[in-house]
Amino acid sequence: MTKKRKPFPIHIFVFLAPAFLVYTVFMIYPLIDSLRLSLFSTGTAGSELFVGLANYKTLLTSNNWAPRLWNAIKNNFIFFAVHMLVQNPIGLLLAALLSSKIVRGSSVYRTLIFTPTVLSIVLIGFIWRLILSPIWGISEDFLSFLGLGVLNQPWLGLESTALFTLSLVSVWQYVGIPMLLFSAALIGLPDELIEAAQVDGATAWSVFWRIKFPLILPTVGIVAVLTFVGNFNAFDLIYTTQGALAGPNFATDILGTFFFRTFFGFQLQAGNPTMGATIAGVMFVIILSGVLLYFFGWQRRLQRIEL
Amino acid sequence: MRLKHFLLLSVFLLTSLVMAQQATLTIESWRNDDLRIWRDVIIPVFNEQYPDIEVIFSPTAPAEYNAVLASKLEAGTAGDLITCRPFDQSLNLFNEGRLVSLNDLPGLENFSDVAKSAWITDDGSDVFCVPMASVIHGFIYNKDAFTELGLSEPETYEEFLALLETIKQSGEYAPLVMGTQDQWEAATMGYQNIGPNYWAGESGRLGLIEGSTGYDEGGFLEAFRALAQWQPYLINGYQAVAYPDAQNLFTLGQGTIYPSGSWEISGFNELATFEMGAFPPPPPAGQDTCYISDHTDIAMGLNTASPNQEAALTFLEWMTSAEFAELYSNALPGFFSLSNQEITLQDPLAQEFLSWRSECESTIRSSYQILSRGEPNNENDLWNAAAQVLNGTLTPEEAAAQVQKGLESWYEPQQNR
Known part of the structure; x- marks a missing residue:
């Protein structure tokens, strides 16, 4: 009896095709074309000249470009660090509180905390500019109420405070996302494990750190990598509050605003698509290395635990 | 270049003679705040003298104007008259052949060299926009x-x-x-x-x-x-x-x-x-x-690809007149016509600013x-x-x-x- 050959599984291609086409047309092709553009320079009368890696060399070594690039990268890492040190721990804390059974109305809180995430970033920027405004803002009154009126600053106007202020505004907006991911993971944990620990006499503190937290480690990794990708693609909040020049004195300039200013130009400065594409190439390399680090350094070491 | 322009111009002139007398001009601009003033004040006055030319003021948001105009010109859908940003933005358009040289436009002598400086080639040989206003x-x-x-x-x-x-x-x-x-x-x-x-x-x-x-x-x-x-x-x-x-x-x-x-x-x-x-x-x-x-801020140029060259030149020539200068400066107090012709302003604050031109040197x-x-x-x-x-x-x-x-x-x- 001969084994009947299975027919070619055409349906696999049918099911893959929509995603494959959409990704190719809207993600992969633009990405590759942008990387291609970064290898060209604009000659006279708009013609494109192949220059190899010369744009990258200019970006990394020229006195006009390199300080701006490193400044943007440095600011971007500060922006990311604030999110990792403030947003994600707070998200975890909120998730732990809201998933505990003693908190009442947790779904109301969850909705409220998540609301800023779905608001338009222009609105967020505008609201916070008003709150922090030295003229109409409530930040001075609020601090005076706490007896700290002297501490009030033009938060968005000083080189020393502008970047941290904007990072915290962004944390305020996006804290709902780690909170949701962490709570989903915490809710999914089986009760038996926790009950068993409690029977053994573990306190709530050690139950959290020794049972729950190790079990949600994969989510911690996903949250970290989402934060990383999100932060290194960030642009809109800075642009709406500080403009494309990311003042004062480029103190809030991150890769997104640096790219925008270069690619599209600004005021009298003409756009430079090829240098812009070069900056986009650097952003791609940074994000790619971060994501690879996550895949090989973190995700592959995680043990699968059969619950 | 000149000959080509001349030939194009004559072709357009002929076609526009053959076609109906009625022409429609569309103005590209970033001054969306001025839409009502153009529609209700400036264009009606123009139409009293030239009833056969219909003019439509069609502005875009200021921050998007440069990009929108560039893509419209590329696609061949840009309006006949193009509001000119000062200096390089418009100079590039002229160098790309998007704007017509206006050296021979009657009435251009009403503008000083400083007024024209923002819309002239580096060597001073071609003026490509009619200066409108300064701030x-x-x-x-x-x-x-x-x-x-x-x-x-x-x-x-x-x-x-x-x-x-x-x-x-x-x-x-x-x-x-x-x-x-x-x-x-x-x-x-x-x-x-x-x-x-x-x-x-x-x-x-x-x-x-x-x-x-x-x-x-x-x-x-x-x-x-x-x-x-x-x-x-x-x-x-x-x-x-x-x-x-x-x-x-x-x-x-x-x-x-x-x-x-x-x-x-x-x-x-x-x-x-x-x-x-x-x-x-x-x-x-x-x-x-x-x-x-x-500061020279705003001017008007002619799209090379416009099918209504004759009507557009008529409009531009009207824009060099004292009538337009006074109309425009009064309708938009604070934007002062760059024309050398004597004009009077109703707004006292605008008149005060304008009076400094005679007391001080401009730059x-x-x-x-x-x-x-x-x-x-x-x-x-x-x-x-x-x-x-x-x-x-x-x-x-x-x-x-x-x-x-x-x-x-x-x-x-x-x-x-």
Whole structure:
């Protein structure tokens, strides 16, 4: 009896095709074309000249470009660090509180905390500019109420405070996302494990750190990598509050605003698509290395635990 | 090139003769605030004389205009008449063959060389847009506050600083209403406003272009020093005060003096409940000549691909007339026609600004012509430096050196200074 050959599984291609086409047309092709553009320079009368890696060399070594690039990268890492040190721990804390059974109305809180995430970033920027405004803002009154009126600053106007202020505004907006991911993971944990620990006499503190937290480690990794990708693609909040020049004195300039200013130009400065594409190439390399680090350094070491 | 234009023109002329007399002209513009004025005031007057030409004013949002216009021109869907940004933006359009040379347009002789300087090729051989309007820098003040405190307009820069000190001592009003958050106010309404008095207007500006002077010496450095003296008189928390904040604060009557430009007039007239006056940037004591920034801002050009060349040229010629100059300047107080012809303005504040043209020498902003072509961009550098001088993070000398270094890094005439 001969084994009947299975027919070619055409349906696999049918099911893959929509995603494959959409990704190719809207993600992969633009990405590759942008990387291609970064290898060209604009000659006279708009013609494109192949220059190899010369744009990258200019970006990394020229006195006009390199300080701006490193400044943007440095600011971007500060922006990311604030999110990792403030947003994600707070998200975890909120998730732990809201998933505990003693908190009442947790779904109301969850909705409220998540609301800023779905608001338009222009609105967020505008609201916070008003709150922090030295003229109409409530930040001075609020601090005076706490007896700290002297501490009030033009938060968005000083080189020393502008970047941290904007990072915290962004944390305020996006804290709902780690909170949701962490709570989903915490809710999914089986009760038996926790009950068993409690029977053994573990306190709530050690139950959290020794049972729950190790079990949600994969989510911690996903949250970290989402934060990383999100932060290194960030642009809109800075642009709406500080403009494309990311003042004062480029103190809030991150890769997104640096790219925008270069690619599209600004005021009298003409756009430079090829240098812009070069900056986009650097952003791609940074994000790619971060994501690879996550895949090989973190995700592959995680043990699968059969619950 | 000329011959080609001529041939194109004659073809268009012939076709338009063959076709019906009625032509429709579409105007591309970034002045969406002016839509009603064009539709209800300017175009009806034009149609009284030329009933056969229908004109449609079709503006885009200011921030998107350059990009939208570029893609429309690329696609061949741009309007017949194109509102011209000053300098390189329009020069590039002309060099790409998008704008028609207007050298032979009758009426162009009504405009001075400074007026045409923003829409002319570097060698001065082709004018490609009809100059429409300029904006003048100066200081707008709250007359009620001046009367209350018994103050009068300053004649010299020293008097100006003393005036600011008096207002500060009185404690009732903020002396200078301006912030540095958006950076451009510091450069445009600060440095470029008071600067021409120090660098002697056009001679200093042209000196920069020729490379005979620099930002780190003479008048250009002095202007940074003069600007730095504003710091104690700016409103509380000015580092985080944005442009609209300052506008609102002044029109709410909480400040005294608003370093500004004439473009604010119509907006302020609507909002302010007090009487306003204006004075030009006061020259330093002992200097007889005063200089003002009378910045060429807006013009109109003709799309090479327009099928209605004849009608469009008729419209452009009408735009050179005294009638248009007066109509436009009165409809949009604060935007002053660049025409040499005598016009009278109804708005007293606008008339005050305009009167400085006869008392002082006019110039334009130092960074606009040629100097902002390279990287780093001179205009953006000035924003950064001027804002930092007012924020106290750079001394005037450091700021001047920083701007000069940026310019020298790519602009040859400055390297050989």
